[in-house]
Amino acid sequence: GPKVLQIPSHQIIDMGQMVTLNCDPVSNHLYFYWYKQILGQQMEFLVNFYNGKVMEKSKLFKDQFSVERPDGSYFTLKIQPTALEDSAVYFCASRIDERLFFGHGTKLSVL
């Protein structure tokens, strides 16, 4: 079936550094999402993106977070600067109808 690719699968960085998580969504999908899942906890919505714009963001989407998809390339989540509480698995998803297709996630470890 359609696949969403996330790069890298694991990223380790020092607190205060910038990190960019990359997502290659399904090619004809129009809506893009980022979710955050801390180990053993609920998967929580961060942001969704359509037609080059943020549609909705949650309170977890701090000022240090930004998203973009320049020229139809990767859909990215940038965190600058990172904090310890940003450690989690970040899932990217895309959709064209009602079904969300998820990537395998990027595990972010902030030290």
Add this chain to the structure above:
Amino acid sequence: QQNVQQSPESLIVPEGARTSLNCTFSDSASQYFWWYRQHSGKAPKALMSIFSNGEKEEGRFTIHLNKASLHFSLHIRDSQPSDSALYLCAVGNNAGAKLTFGGGTRLTVRP
């Protein structure tokens, strides 16, 4: 603010058993109801959806929705060890919008 809760948190059943997973939501305007399945270290994958009150069956899986009770459920007939996974329910309000996930039920089917 949508609140989605799942029960039980975990469930262990013997092979061949009938399994029932539950999900409650708080927003009566919700329109889209999904069950996702996530195997360890893998992407959550859409299993089934329902958009109107009633029941829908696909193979061994049946989804039941009662909007008035703010409740939907997933029933698995003849459970198999390969069904062992984290089951996530998700609720959406309108096309293109976010899905709000429950905390998950971890199902283990013993051979």
